[in-house]
Amino acid sequence: MNVVVRHVCTAMAALGVAVEVVTRHADPRVPAHEKVDGVTVHRLAVGPLGPVPKGDHEAFMADFGAALADLGPYDLLHSHHWFSGIAALPVARAWGVPHVQSFHSIAAPAHTELAEGERPESPGRLAGEAELARLSDAIVAVSHAEARTAVERLGADPARIRVVHPGVDTERFHPLAAAAHDGEPPSGEDPRPSLVVAARLEPLKGVDLAIRALAALPQPRPVLRVAGGATSDSAFVASLADLARDLGVERDVDLMGPLGRTQLADLMRRATLVLVPSHSETYGLVALEASASGVPVVAGEAGGLVEAVLDGVTGVLVPTRDPQDWAGAIGGLLGDPAQRARLGAAGRTVALRRTWATVAGATGRVYADVLHAHEPAS
Numbered sequence: 001m002n003v004v005v006r007h008v009c010t011a012m013a014a015l016g017v018a019v020e021v022v023t024r025h026a027d028p029r030v031p032a033h034e035k036v037d038g039v040t041v042h043r044l045a046v047g048p049l050g051p052v053p054k055g056d057h058e059a060f061m062a063d064f065g066a067a068l069a070d071l072g073p074y075d076l077l078h079s080h081h082w083f084s085g086i087a088a089l090p091v092a093r094a095w096g097v098p099h100v101q102s103f104h105s106i107a108a109p110a111h112t113e114l115a116e117g118e119r120p121e122s123p124g125r126l127a128g129e130a131e132l133a134r135l136s137d138a139i140v141a142v143s144h145a146e147a148r149t150a151v152e153r154l155g156a157d158p159a160r161i162r163v164v165h166p167g168v169d170t171e172r173f174h175p176l177a178a179a180a181h182d183g184e185p186p187s188g189e190d191p192r193p194s195l196v197v198a199a200r201l202e203p204l205k206g207v208d209l210a211i212r213a214l215a216a217l218p219q220p221r222p223v224l225r226v227a228g229g230a231t232s233d234s235a236f237v238a239s240l241a242d243l244a245r246d247l248g249v250e251r252d253v254d255l256m257g258p259l260g261r262t263q264l265a266d267l268m269r270r271a272t273l274v275l276v277p278s279h280s281e282t283y284g285l286v287a288l289e290a291s292a293s294g295v296p297v298v299a300g301e302a303g304g305l306v307e308a309v310l311d312g313v314t315g316v317l318v319p320t321r322d323p324q325d326w327a328g329a330i331g332g333l334l335g336d337p338a339q340r341a342r343l344g345a346a347g348r349t350v351a352l353r354r355t356w357a358t359v360a361g362a363t364g365r366v367y368a369d370v371l372h373a374h375e376p377a378s
Contacts, residue, residue: 001080001081001104003166004080004104004142004166004285005021005080007167007169007359008167008356008359008360008363009021009039010036010037010038010039010356011355011357011359012360012363013037013038013039014038014357014360015357015361015364017364019038019039019040020040020041021040021041021042022042022044022068023042023043023044024043024044024064025045025046025049026049026050026051026052027049027050027051028049028050031043032044042071044064044067044068045067046063046067047059047060047064055122057083058083058122058124058125061083064084064087065086065087065088065091068087069091072091072095073096073097074095074097075097076097076098076099076100076367077089077091077092077097077098077099077100078099078100078101078102078140079100080102081102081103081104081105082129082132083128085099085101085128085132086131086132089101089131089132089135097374098137098138098370098371098373099135099136099137100136100137100138100139100367100370101132101133101136101138101139102139102140102141102142103129103139103146103150104146104282106149106153106154106282107121107129107153108121109153129153129154130154133154133156134154134156137370137373137374138160138162138366138369139156139162140162140163140164140363140366141163142163142165142282142283142304143163143283143303143304143307143308144163144307145282145283145306145307146163146283146303146304147161162362162366164359164362164363164366165283165354165359166285166354167288167355167357167358167359168285168289168291168292168354168355168356169356170292170352170355172261172262172265173265173268173269173290173292173293173351174265174292174293174294174348175293175295175344175348176293190223192220192222193223193334194222194223194225194271194272195210195214195223195224195225195271195273195274195275195330196224196225196226196227196267196268196295197210197224197226197227197228197274197275197276197277198226198227198259198264198267198274199228199276199278199286200228200230200231201226201229201231201236201237201240201255202230202231202236204278204280205228205277205279206277206278206300206321207226207228207240208240208243209321209326210224210226210326211224211243211244211247211249211253212243212247212323213275213323213326213327214249214252214253214327215247215248215249216323216324216326217327217330217334218331221252222252222272222330222334223253224249224252224253224254225254225256225267225271226240226256227258227259227263227267228256228257228258228259229257229258237255240255241253241255264289265293268289268290268295269293269294269295271293271295272334272340273295273297273298273340274286274287274290274293274295274296274298275297275298275326275330276297276298276299276300276305276308276309278300278302278303278305279300279302279321280302280303281303281305283304283305283307284299284304284305284308284309285308287299287308287309287315288351288354291309291315291344291347291350291351292347292348292351292352293348294344294347294348295344295347296314296315296316296339296340296343296344296347297314297315297316297343297347298315298316298318298326298329298330298333299315299316299317299318300317301318305317310346310350313343313346313347314343314346314347314350315343316332316333316343
C-alpha cells in the first residue's frame, strides 16, 4: 500500500495537482511537516511516537480525524485502508467535499472459515469497511478481484467502484544488461539459478510453500532467496528456518531479511524466477515489479494475482498449493531458457505500459468525476 500511495502522489504532483499526504507521526527522526518530491507531507502527533501493530490503530482513529480537520478544508479526501477512511469520512462530510476510499485489503466476514494465514479481524473493521463502502463517493480498487470482494462482502455499489491497477517504476525495476546475463556471476555470488520471494514473513505470504517446492526439485537445486522481514511474529521466521532444515534444504534457502527498494530491484533483476506463493493477494505488485525486471513469475492462481500475472505470457499461474505442482512449474521453466526469455521480454513490455504516470492519470479521472458529481445543481 505504501508503495502505491507514494508513487501515485508524486506522479500526480508531477502532473500539476496539489497533493498533500496526511499520516501519523511514527518516527521521531523525521519532521512533522515537509515537502517530498512535490508532495506536502503532514505527520500528525496522534498515538505513540513510533510504529504500532496494525490492529492498534482503531484506538486513535477519532483523534486522527480531529487533527485532520484542523488542516483543511481540501477539495477532496482519498483514504487508504479502512482506519484512515473511518477517520476521514466524517471530516469530508463536515467540509462538504467528496470522499474516495481505497481498501487495499478487505476483511473476511465474521464466522467464516479463514484461509491459512488469515487472521480474524475486529468487529470494528468489519462494520467500518461496510460503512465506507456504503457512504464513500467512490471506491478505487487495485484489481477486479478486489472490486468483486467489495461488492460481495461489503455490499458496495458496483457503479461507484473504479478499478485502477497499480503501476511500476520501470527505471528502478529494469532487466539485467544482456552482457551481465551472458557473463560470469559477480565474485562470491552463488552461481546456481536463483528463485526470489519478496514478501513480509507472515503465514499469508506462503513462504513455506516456496521452501517445500524447492525441496521437491531434483538436485542440483537452485537457491531460494527470501527478501522480507517479520511484521511482528519472529517465531514464524524461526519456523521457516526449521522447515528448511527439516526438509534438508537449509543450505539452499537464504532468509535475507528486509531490503531497501534499490537492493530489492537489484536482487529481482538477477533472479532466474520470481515466486509469489501467497494464499491471497489483492493485486500482487511484486509480480509486476518482476515483469518490469524482465523476470518470469510463478504465482498462485488466487485473487488479484490472475491480473498481475498473465498466465503463459508473463509467467505461470499454479492452480493448487501442492508443492509438487509448484516444483513442476518451476522446474519446467528452469529447464527452458528460451521460454524464460519469452516470458521475461513480454513482462517487460506489459510493465512499460503500466507507469505510475498512467496510474496517476486514471486516479485523477476518478477525482474529476466525483468532484463533478458533487457540484450543486445549477
